[in-house]
Amino acid sequence: MIAVQQLTKRYGRHTAVDDVSFHCEPGTVTGFLGPNGAGKSTTMRMICGLTPPTSGTATIAGHPYRHLPNPGRTVGVLLDASAQHAGRTGREALALSAATMGVDRRAVGELLDRVGLNGAAARRRVRAYSLGMRQRLGLAHALLGDPQVLVLDEPANGLDPEGIFWMRGLLRDFADRGGTVMLSSHLLREVEAVADRLVVIGGGRVVAQGSKEELLAGSGTLVRARDRAALRGALERAGLPVDDSTDGLLVNADSEAVGLAAAAAGVALTELRPTGTGGLEQLFLTLTAETATGPASTRPTEAATGPASARSAAVPPTEEIVR
Numbered sequence: 001m002i003a004v005q006q007l008t009k010r011y012g013r014h015t016a017v018d019d020v021s022f023h024c025e026p027g028t029v030t031g032f033l034g035p036n037g038a039g040k041s042t043t044m045r046m047i048c049g050l051t052p053p054t055s056g057t058a059t060i061a062g063h064p065y066r067h068l069p070n071p072g073r074t075v076g077v078l079l080d081a082s083a084q085h086a087g088r089t090g091r092e093a094l095a096l097s098a099a100t101m102g103v104d105r106r107a108v109g110e111l112l113d114r115v116g117l118n119g120a121a122a123r124r125r126v127r128a129y130s131l132g133m134r135q136r137l138g139l140a141h142a143l144l145g146d147p148q149v150l151v152l153d154e155p156a157n158g159l160d161p162e163g164i165f166w167m168r169g170l171l172r173d174f175a176d177r178g179g180t181v182m183l184s185s186h187l188l189r190e191v192e193a194v195a196d197r198l199v200v201i202g203g204g205r206v207v208a209q210g211s212k213e214e215l216l217a218g219s220g221t222l223v224r225a226r227d228r229a230a231l232r233g234a235l236e237r238a239g240l241p242v243d244d245s246t247d248g249l250l251v252n253a254d255s256e257a258v259g260l261a262a263a264a265a266g267v268a269l270t271e272l273r274p275t276g277t278g279g280l281e282q283l284f285l286t287l288t289a290e291t292a293t294g295p296a297s298t299r300p301t302e303a304a305t306g307p308a309s310a311r312s313a314a315v316p317p318t319e320e321i322v323r
């Protein structure tokens, strides 16, 4: 179990992580999603005791990482696959870690097999490894202490499609045996395929979290009219929650209610369609559009994010997300 409570990190006047709270439960894979610079790595570094938080706490199995007696036995960490000793062979690197952690040497060969680095690959120096091979070795390191928890930052980076498929199976199996997995990624499809729960971060803040089903079950409507102001007025008079989007208006109501409200006000529509069918990509793009691109273009709505329970209570207004 990973528990993150009101975690904040400031670098000077810049807030990289802002009051972030979430849990990762045993038996589940939690996908940690966000655009570049959203604060994913900083959050993970704080969880793993590498970056001191400005405020807030993060615990793994009930303890701050730095208080774990032999951390690798509790949590396997892969934050940067390139940060491995380039001059050692894969086997040497893993054997050294096994000795440091007090792990039986026989585990080294088994793990090299498990991550697909057996034979000649294990005898090559890490400097000659591709990024995908480094990810595999990094994962072997993470698994070495037989931990209950895995924290992995962009583990699919550099893996080919077969490798991504393999890693997905490995993480699923780890969680199905009761383990806790937290992985960050910008590969939305991969997260959608493997995660049970999602935490979406933008501009350092959690903008949505919940089960994958909750977050992907959109029930809203996108609607457009030539006279946007008249349409907005009609929807508001009908008591329907409306948000702006670059494509039109996003309404937290079904298409029939929206169409009837517009018809009653005599507003001619140019488009009327349910949202929430674009999968995680649409959710991700909608929620992080402001932070990824700078100027506000769309704003998170119930329509795009699913039930209110799935969204963070601390979702800030658009102008607060934009920096």
Ligand SMILES: Nc1ncnc2c1ncn2[C@@H]1O[C@H](COP(=O)(O)OP(=O)(O)OP(=O)(O)O)[C@@H](O)[C@H]1O
Pocket (backbone or CB within 6 Å): 011, 014, 015, 016, 034, 035, 036, 037, 038, 039, 040, 041, 042, 043
């Ligand atoms: N050591 C640091 N000093 C100053 N600013 C930092 C430092 N580390 C991170 N930041 C800033 O904090 C913000 C969050 O960075 P972070 O690396 O956590 O984002 P990320 O979501 O992991 O992005 P990416 O997917 O590009 O790795 C960014 O604006 C980054 O520039």
